[in-house]
Amino acid sequence: MRGWKEIPARQPLPRPPATEQAAAGDGPASARPAFTPREPLRTMSDLVVPRSVRDRIDLALSQVDNHEILYQHWNLKKIDPYRAGTALNFYGPSGTGKSLAAEAVASHRGQPFIEVSYAEIESRYVGDTPKNIEACFRQAAAHNAVLVFNEADSILGSRLSNVTQSADHSVNVSRAVMLSQLDAFGGLVVFTTNFPRNYDAAFVRRILVHVQFDLPDEATRHALWQALIPAELPRAEPLDLALLAASAAGLSGGDMVNVVKAAASLAVTRPGPARVLRAGDLLAEIAAVRQAKAEVGGYRGSRPS
Secondary structure, X not given: OOOOOOOXXXXXXXXXXXXXXXXXXXXXXXXXXXXXXXXXXXXXXXOXXXXXXXXXXHHHHHHHHOHHHHHHHOOHHHOOOOOOOEEEEEEOOOOOOHHHHHHHHHHHHOOOEXXXXXXXXXXXXXXXXXXXXXHHHHHHHHHXXXXXXXXXXXXXEOOOOOOOOHHHHHHHHHHHHHHHHHHHOOOEEEEEEOOHHXXXXXXXXXXXXXXXOOOOOHHXXXXXXXXXXXXXXXXXXXXXXXXXXXXXXXXXXXXXXXXXXXXXXHHOOOOHHHOOEOHHHHHHHHHHHHHHHHHOOOOOOOOOO
């Protein structure tokens, strides 16, 4: 998921010792993911989402921040005795702020975070995928990091009931290891996905709060334009944010980031005094993004009304 502000490249924390990385699997060292913790650069103030989404995130944060009170002092462990940590699920269309929100949650908690994708976990070496799953949880525990699984539908997919070949067995073993690691992990895990319906029911039960991320409404798009166009970007005239918000109906925050970058890239090529951003640049790029959504990659998102 893309962020909604231009930010410097993330700076990794010091790498773990080589012996710690080697535990990820039996394949060659070059094939083993490092699962390196990163310091969050984006905060909750960078997250511009509809009010309903923010309310759900605040609820999730309340449950995470008050976990000890809820489970120890108020004795919720009586009805949920095996929950050691907390799992959240952020789901919705691409570009709506899910990964940004996961990073912002880590910032709110004052913790580093480790991003994990399916490509990093999956291995062509037999038995290495479960070891990679164990390794990312081990790294998160060692660094007190928030563990963020992107493309979580690929990791939390349904287990196979009709096992006919070794690959099917490997999938089920990986799912079982993921379940056991999630149960044992005492920290915070955030899953992000565009396809929540693919989750296995056993994982759904282990997730404390599900937050649906929606495409921005008009008020949110207005706030996004304010946040996304830097004050340092020269403009030919004051921008009509209300017009831009109305024109961007159906676009995600990530789409709007691309609009600003493309429009600014066009403006910077102009000579002399004409080297400024024009409202027409943004409107033209909005139209281009909308056309691409309709024609490229089988997009099936919301259309503007």
